[in-house]
Amino acid sequence: MNAKPNERPQRPWFSSGPTAKRPGWSSQALPHDLLGRGIRAPEVVARFAHGLKLTREVLEVPEDWVLVYVPGSDTGAVEAVLWSMLGERAVQVMAYENFGHQWATAVRDHLKLEPDVLAAPWGRLPDLSRVDPEKDLVFPWNGTTSGVCVPNADFISADRKGLAICDATSAAFAMPLDWARLDVVTFSFQKALGGEAGLGVAALSPRAVERLDRYESPRPVPKVLRLRDDKGFDRALATGSMINTFSVWTLEDWIDALEWAKGVGGLSALIARTQANAAALDAWVERTPWIDWLAEDPATRSTTSVCLKFVDPRVEAMDEAGRQALVKRMKALLEGEGAAFDVESHRNAPAGLRVWCGCTVETADIEALTPWLDWAFATVLSE
Numbered sequence: 001m002n003a004k005p006n007e008r009p010q011r012p013w014f015s016s017g018p019t020a021k022r023p024g025w026s027s028q029a030l031p032h033d034l035l036g037r038g039i040r041a042p043e044v045v046a047r048f049a050h051g052l053k054l055t056r057e058v059l060e061v062p063e064d065w066v067l068v069y070v071p072g073s074d075t076g077a078v079e080a081v082l083w084s085m086l087g088e089r090a091v092q093v094m095a096y097e098n099f100g101h102q103w104a105t106a107v108r109d110h111l112k113l114e115p116d117v118l119a120a121p122w123g124r125l126p127d128l129s130r131v132d133p134e135k136d137l138v139f140p141w142n143g144t145t146s147g148v149c150v151p152n153a154d155f156i157s158a159d160r161k162g163l164a165i166c167d168a169t170s171a172a173f174a175m176p177l178d179w180a181r182l183d184v185v186t187f188s189f190q191k192a193l194g195g196e197a198g199l200g201v202a203a204l205s206p207r208a209v210e211r212l213d214r215y216e217s218p219r220p221v222p223k224v225l226r227l228r229d230d231k232g233f234d235r236a237l238a239t240g241s242m243i244n245t246f247s248v249w250t251l252e253d254w255i256d257a258l259e260w261a262k263g264v265g266g267l268s269a270l271i272a273r274t275q276a277n278a279a280a281l282d283a284w285v286e287r288t289p290w291i292d293w294l295a296e297d298p299a300t301r302s303t304t305s306v307c308l309k310f311v312d313p314r315v316e317a318m319d320e321a322g323r324q325a326l327v328k329r330m331k332a333l334l335e336g337e338g339a340a341f342d343v344e345s346h347r348n349a350p351a352g353l354r355v356w357c358g359c360t361v362e363t364a365d366i367e368a369l370t371p372w373l374d375w376a377f378a379t380v381l382s383e
Contacts (some may be wrong), residue, residue: 002378008339010371015342016144016170016305018190018197020360024261025194030252039245040198049240051251052201056259059172060267061203062179068237070186070200071224071244074169077186077200080225081165082106082138085184085208089162090135093258095286096120097143098169098348107138111219122146122350123294123309133157137164141171144191145346147307148295153181154349161290163208169200170304174274174358183208189250192270192304193257193280194360196250202227211232215274229252256301261359277357277366278303289376290315294352308353314381323351329383330376 013020037044052067061067070077086107093104093115107115116135118126125148131137137156141150149171156164156178163183171177173192177185185203187339189195204212210222213232221228225245228234237243278301285291290312295301310316315323327344330353334340345352357366 002375002382004337004375005339005368005371007371008337009368009370011362011365012338012340012369013342014340014355014361014369016191016346016354016356017188019192019194019356019358022257022360023362024260025256030249030256034248034252037248039242039248044248045240045242047240047248047255048242048246048251050257051178051258052238052240052256054262055201057259058258058267058270059177059209061185061187062205065179065203065205066233066235066238067201067203068227069242069246070202071198071246073190073197073200074167074186074188075200076225077188077202078103078138078165078167079106080227081184081202082111083219083221084217084227085163085165085211085215086111086136086138087217087219088136088211090132091115092130092132092135092137094118094126094131094137094139096139096148097122098123098333098346099144100138100140103138103167114289123148123296125150125297128155129297131155131157132162133160134162138167139165140167140169142168142175142302142304144170144296144305145219145307145349145354147301147302147305148300149175151299153178155322156181166242168380170302170358173261173270176271176306189254189257192274192358192360193254193261194358195254195257196247199246199250199254204233247336257360273359273361273363274303274357276363277359277361278306280363280366281306281370282359283356284373288370288374292351293374295348304356304358306355306357307349308355309350310352312377313382320351326380327351327353328374329380333376333379334372337343338370339376340369343369343373 120126165184172187294307
C-alpha cells in the first residue's frame with residue numbers, strides 16, 4: 001500500500017500562469033475606491049502611472065527606457081511589438097519552446113516576413129553563435145513550456161544594428177536581465193508576481209523608441225496593438241494612458257504585488273526566493289530515479305517554470321498518449337488530495353510535470369510537494 005504523505009503544502013498552487021498569489025494575499029487588501037470610475041478619469045490615469053513607476057523601480061529598468069501597458073498579457077505585448085516594429089530589417093526568431101514557435105509563425109504567416117528561425121528540440125537551446133547582429137532578434141529569455149532559459153545575453157552583440165526583442169514573461173522579476181543587451185522586454189502581470197491576467201507590459205529602450213519614431217509599419221496595425229500615433233511612438237502610453245479600457249481591479253492587484261515585492265527586499269530578494277525554490281525542487285530531482293529535467297544542460301535550466309520528464313523505463317516504454325494519460329491521472333490524484341494544483345506540462349510540450357518555483361511560492365511548500373509527487377507516481381503505476 002502506497003502511504004500518503006502526512007503534510008500538504010500550505011499553498012498548493014504551482015501553476016505557471018497565472019501563478020500563485022503573493023504570501024498573505026487577500027482581495028480585501030486591494031483598494032476599491034476607483035472601481036466603476038471612468039478609465040480616463042485623472043485619478044485612474046494617475047493610478048496606472050503609479051503602477052508603471054513601481055514596475056520600473058522593482059524590476060530596476062534603466063531610467064532612459066519607457067514602459068507601456070498593452071492588452072492581452074504578454075502575448076499582446078509581444079504581438080504589439082512585432083506588428084509595430086518589424087519589417088525594416090531581416091528577422092531572426094529563436095524557437096526552442098511553444099511560444100518561440102508561435103512568434104516565428106506570427107512573423108512568417110501573419111506579418112508576411114521571412115524569418116531566419118533558430119530552432120532546437122525540446123530541452124535544448126539553438127546554436128546561439130548563429131545570432132546575427134545585423135538582424136532583429138525575437139526570443140524568449142525563459143521557455144515557459146520547456147524549462148530552458150538562456151544563461152545570459154552574451155550572444156547578443158553590444159554593437160548590434162538590429163533590435164533584441166525579448167519575451168521575458170517567465171524571467172522578469174525572477175532572473176537577472178542584461179538590459180544593455182536588450183531593446184524590448186515584454187512580460188505580463190500573471191507570471192512572476194502572481195498578478196491577474198489580461199495586461200502586459202512592454203519596456204522599450206531608446207533604440208526601440210527611435211525605431212517607432214522613424215519606422216512606420218507597412219501593414220495595418222490593429223488599434224489594441226498600436227504603439228505609434230501619426231508622429232511616431234505614442235508617448236502618452238508611457239504616462240499611464242491606456243490603449244483601450246483596462247481593468248482597474250487587475251491594476252490594483254498588480255500594485256499590491258509590487259508593494260509586496262518592495263517590502264521583501266526588491267529584485268535581489270525576489271531572485272533569491274526563486275532560486276531557493278528551484279534548489280529545493282532540484283534536490284528532489286537529484287535523488288529521484290523516475291524523474292529528470294527536460295532541460296539537458298544545467299546552465300540552461302529554468303528556475304521558474306521547471307519542466308520535468310519521466311525517465312522510469314516503464315513510462316519510457318509507453319507511447320505519448322500513454323504518458324499523457326499518466327500525467328492526467330497524477331494530476332487528478334494530487335488535486336483530489338488538495339496537495340498540488342496545475343503541475344502538468346504544457347499541452348504542446350512532451351508529457352511530464354511542470355512546477356512553478358517563482359518568488360510568490362514558499363520553499364516549504366516545494367519541499368512538502370515532492371513526497372506527494374512520489375506518492376502520485378507510485379499510485380498510478382500500481383493501479
